[in-house]
Amino acid sequence: MTKNILLVGVGGQGIILTSKILSTALINDGYDVKMSEVHGMAQRGGSVTTQVRYGEKVYSPIIGKGEADILISFEKMEAMRWIEYLKPEGKLVVNDYAIGSAPILAGTAKYPKNIIEELKEKVDTLVLNAHEVALELGNVKVQNIVMLGALVKEMNLSNIDWENAIKNLVKPKFVEINIKAFNKGLKLR
Amino acid sequence: MKKLLTGNEAVARGAYEAGVHVAAAYPGTPSTEILENIAKYKEIYSEWTPNEKVAVEVAVGASMAGARSLSAMKHVGMNVAADPMFTYAYLGVNGGCVIVTADDPGMHSSQNEQDNRYYARHAKMPLIEPSDSQEAKDFTMEAYEISEKYDVPVLFRLTTRVCHSKSLVELGERKNVEIKPYSRNIPKFVATPARARVHHIELEEKLKKLEEYANNTFLNKEEWNTEEIGIITSGISYQYAKEVFGDKASYLKLGFTYPLPKKMIKEFSSKVKKLYVIEENEPFLETEIKAMGINVIGKEKIPITLELNPDIIREALLGEKSKIVEQNKEKVVSRPPTLCSGCPHRGLFYELGKKKDVVITGDIGCYTLGSAEPLNAMDSVVCMGAGVSAAHGFIKAFEQAGTKKKVFGVVGDSTFFHSGITGLIDIVYNKSNATIIILDNRITAMTGHQENPGTGYTLMGEKAEIIDIEAICKAVGIKHIRTINPNNLKEVKDSINEAMELTEPSVIITKWPCALKKFTEIDMQQFELKPQKYYVDSDKCKKCKMCLNIGCPSISFDEKIGSIIDQDTCVGCSVCAQVCPFDAIKKVGE
Numbered sequence: 001m002t003k004n005i006l007l008v009g010v011g012g013q014g015i016i017l018t019s020k021i022l023s024t025a026l027i028n029d030g031y032d033v034k035m036s037e038v039h040g041m042a043q044r045g046g047s048v049t050t051q052v053r054y055g056e057k058v059y060s061p062i063i064g065k066g067e068a069d070i071l072i073s074f075e076k077m078e079a080m081r082w083i084e085y086l087k088p089e090g091k092l093v094v095n096d097y098a099i100g101s102a103p104i105l106a107g108t109a110k111y112p113k114n115i116i117e118e119l120k121e122k123v124d125t126l127v128l129n130a131h132e133v134a135l136e137l138g139n140v141k142v143q144n145i146v147m148l149g150a151l152v153k154e155m156n157l158s159n160i161d162w163e164n165a166i167k168n169l170v171k172p173k174f175v176e177i178n179i180k181a182f183n184k185g186l187k188l189r
Numbered sequence: 190m191k192k193l194l195t196g197n198e199a200v201a202r203g204a205y206e207a208g209v210h211v212a213a214a215y216p217g218t219p220s221t222e223i224l225e226n227i228a229k230y231k232e233i234y235s236e237w238t239p240n241e242k243v244a245v246e247v248a249v250g251a252s253m254a255g256a257r258s259l260s261a262m263k264h265v266g267m268n269v270a271a272d273p274m275f276t277y278a279y280l281g282v283n284g285g286c287v288i289v290t291a292d293d294p295g296m297h298s299s300q301n302e303q304d305n306r307y308y309a310r311h312a313k314m315p316l317i318e319p320s321d322s323q324e325a326k327d328f329t330m331e332a333y334e335i336s337e338k339y340d341v342p343v344l345f346r347l348t349t350r351v352c353h354s355k356s357l358v359e360l361g362e363r364k365n366v367e368i369k370p371y372s373r374n375i376p377k378f379v380a381t382p383a384r385a386r387v388h389h390i391e392l393e394e395k396l397k398k399l400e401e402y403a404n405n406t407f408l409n410k411e412e413w414n415t416e417e418i419g420i421i422t423s424g425i426s427y428q429y430a431k432e433v434f435g436d437k438a439s440y441l442k443l444g445f446t447y448p449l450p451k452k453m454i455k456e457f458s459s460k461v462k463k464l465y466v467i468e469e470n471e472p473f474l475e476t477e478i479k480a481m482g483i484n485v486i487g488k489e490k491i492p493i494t495l496e497l498n499p500d501i502i503r504e505a506l507l508g509e510k511s512k513i514v515e516q517n518k519e520k521v522v523s524r525p526p527t528l529c530s531g532c533p534h535r536g537l538f539y540e541l542g543k544k545k546d547v548v549i550t551g552d553i554g555c556y557t558l559g560s561a562e563p564l565n566a567m568d569s570v571v572c573m574g575a576g577v578s579a580a581h582g583f584i585k586a587f588e589q590a591g592t593k594k595k596v597f598g599v600v601g602d603s604t605f606f607h608s609g610i611t612g613l614i615d616i617v618y619n620k621s622n623a624t625i626i627i628l629d630n631r632i633t634a635m636t637g638h639q640e641n642p643g644t645g646y647t648l649m650g651e652k653a654e655i656i657d658i659e660a661i662c663k664a665v666g667i668k669h670i671r672t673i674n675p676n677n678l679k680e681v682k683d684s685i686n687e688a689m690e691l692t693e694p695s696v697i698i699t700k701w702p703c704a705l706k707k708f709t710e711i712d713m714q715q716f717e718l719k720p721q722k723y724y725v726d727s728d729k730c731k732k733c734k735m736c737l738n739i740g741c742p743s744i745s746f747d748e749k750i751g752s753i754i755d756q757d758t759c760v761g762c763s764v765c766a767q768v769c770p771f772d773a774i775k776k777v778g779e
Contacts, residue, residue: 010524011526023193023355024193027193027357032356032357033193033355033356033357034321034354034355034356035193035354035355035356036350036353036354036355037353037354038297038298038349038353045524045525045526045527045529045742046524046525046526046527047524058356059428059429059431059432060428060429060431060432060498060499061321061350061354061355061356061425061428062350062354062498062499063498063499063500064498064499064500064501064503064511065500065511065513066500066511066512066513066514067499067500067511077520077521077522077524078524080516080517080520080521081516081521081524083514083515083516084513084514084515084516085513086513086514087511087512088512088513088514100745101522101523101524101525102524102525102527102561102562102740102742103522103523103525103562104522104745105737105740105741105742105744105745105746106562106563106737106740107734107737107746108562109522110522111522112519112520112521112522115520118517118520122514122515123514140757
């Protein structure tokens with residue numbers, strides 16, 4: 001049975017690196033994996049999304065609406081943007097963290113309130129504060145790996161060798177803090 | 190050994206294993222990483238060219254000389270490259286020649302979604318369409334065999350999802366291919382009308398043989414499960430079709446789609462009760478299949494616009510719709526891409542956007558974002574180079590209509606080399622008073638920082654001559670040239686005001702490195718690049734919101750506190766400090 005993971009957030013949050021680590025570790029564990037990313041202008045403050053599909057044999061690299069087993073959102077408004085892609089019985093993992101978009105920063109729109117509360121009413125939701133955890137660890141940039149830890153826990157994939165995948169894809173001087181972030185993420189529920 | 194590769198990485202690997210000797214391209218999403226990855230193989234000479242036409246001509250020359258060559262581009266780049274391509278199809282090759290087009294259904298980062306499969310039919314080139322990374326590698330290798338066996342360049346078509354999705358690829362060894370001997374062959378390689386008439390007849394013969402090949406190649410294959418439903422498909426659409434129908438349909442999976450394997454199609458379609466053609470964007474296969482008198486269901490059900498996915502196919506052909514969790518649209522504010530914090534284009538567009546009674550013709554690059562709120566500093570964007578030539582067109586029309594408006598054209602450094610120079614020559618030669626602003630941020634930024642003729646480095650990392658933009662402008666006859674620092678608003682304003690008064694063509698070069706750029710030795714010597722940050726003194730902030738007009742993603746506003754600068758992302762360009770009328774924005778540490 002193919003599993004579908006949808007990762008969403010904002011350009012610059014490390015979503016593509018997270019997807020690479022995820023895909024590499026799943027392959028090392030023997031799964032067929034397809035990962036899809038779209039970049040270009042998206043990296044300049046835009047909404048970013050990647051998809052990872054794994055199973056015995058994967059055909060399409062992308063999914064449609066209502067197909068994701070898990071939606072992992074690195075920013076809370078992005079969770080609402082992409083919620084239609086989650087299966088109604090799927091799981092939402094959302095970072096309680098806001099990044100204003102251009103119209104919000106310019107004052108022509110307001111950052112919406114109570115997004116998480118509303119999503120919680122619709123789907124099974126796990127709320128994290130990966131930003132805070134990363135700050136405690138001393139580097140705000142490892143938010144993404146905290147999120148990865150939480151995702152692994154939710155998908156019951158803890159038995160895979162994640163440390164090795166992190167070591168292979170992260171710059172050597174950041175390996176230690178990333179592994180710490182990953183382990184924090186695993187225990188966040 | 191198996192490795193997880195994107196389609197682009199797999200094409201690069203395929204070129205390596207096929208023994209390719211020379212590769213040339215101009216960067217463009219989603220094709221850029223093909224050459225970036227080829228450059229990692231030292232056995233292949235690779236380069237960034239000023240534009241796609243040059244890239245194809247380099248590949249053509251190398252192929253004539255006996256080398257296996259490759260050129261890659263995004264779909265709109267093929268419009269630029271079409272000239273040499275069409276004629277090289279007539280002439281035929283010496284060393285194998287493959288031209289890659291990376292199309293962008295859904296326009297993730299493009300101005301249109303043209304389906305370049307039509308170029309194959311139009312230029313009479315064999316067409317190959319892989320559906321995943323393994324095929325991207327294997328089919329690249331086969332493309333060289335086809336090119337050399339049938340004496341014709343090959344068009345290799347990818348789409349964004351094939352380019353940028355990763356799947357497993359079995360790696361092999363590089364085939365040692367000798368560069369074929371070159372001897373002058375005027376009848377073959379000189380395309381005069383008399384010879385071209387012969388070449389055209391020969392090419393039609395080659396296409397007949399290629400159709401025979403199409404019916405027998407491993408690139409096209411049948412997958413039998415049932416006689417109830419048959420699906421003819423190619424490229425990524427095959428993966429989507431498999432996802433939806435699995436073993437509830439039989440497939441004719443086409444990897445070689447021009448010339449079409451007509452015999453195979455006839456046989457396949459005669460054995461199934463219901464026949465679908467599933468393809469993204471244009472009815473390229475469908476039209477030809479219908480012309481064969483075969484009844485198929487295609488575009489009457491499957492959308493012609495935007496990217497396909499399994500969901501769309503499921504709903505269109507099976508009437509099944511997935512259950513979804515509904516989004517509350519009120520809680521989703523748009524998140525358009527913006528000029529980065531510290532982007533050197535910001536100062537220019539801030540001042541230019543304030544000018545009344547001007548027209549600003551734009552171009553394709555990061556600076557296209559100058560057209561968005563709050564800068565609103567652009568009237569048109571068509572294609573690369575049009576920022577220059579369209580400005581000239583505006584002026585000539587205004588002259589006839591008696592309209593008094595100043596026209597500015599903007600172009601980047603890389604697009605200036607790409608196709609801005611010729612437009613600038615036109616402006617001087619045909620006498621207009623356009624002011625062309627060359628936004629020189631010392632790199633090809635939009636596609637992710639590729640070197641270009643102005644940066645001082647090649648794709649292979651060697652130091653290179655820096656082509657001097659100012660000297661080029663002078664050489665084509667521009668007399669008024671000013672090179673300014675775009676982060677200095679006074680300099681920007683003065684240069685624009687000066688240009689407003691001129692009755693002859695002029696150029697402003699805004700020269701400052703991209704805020705995301707990894708600075709080179711040359712940058713460090715030329716610019717005062719020091720880390721600094723700015724902050725808002727909230728006691729002095731009068732909440733006038735002037736600083737919001739520059740559209741910097743590091744600045745937000747709070748009704749209680751006033752403006753706030755995010756210290757994590759500020760890079761200290763100082764534009765906000767220059768805009769603040771109350772001196773409330775200050776340098777950290779001063």
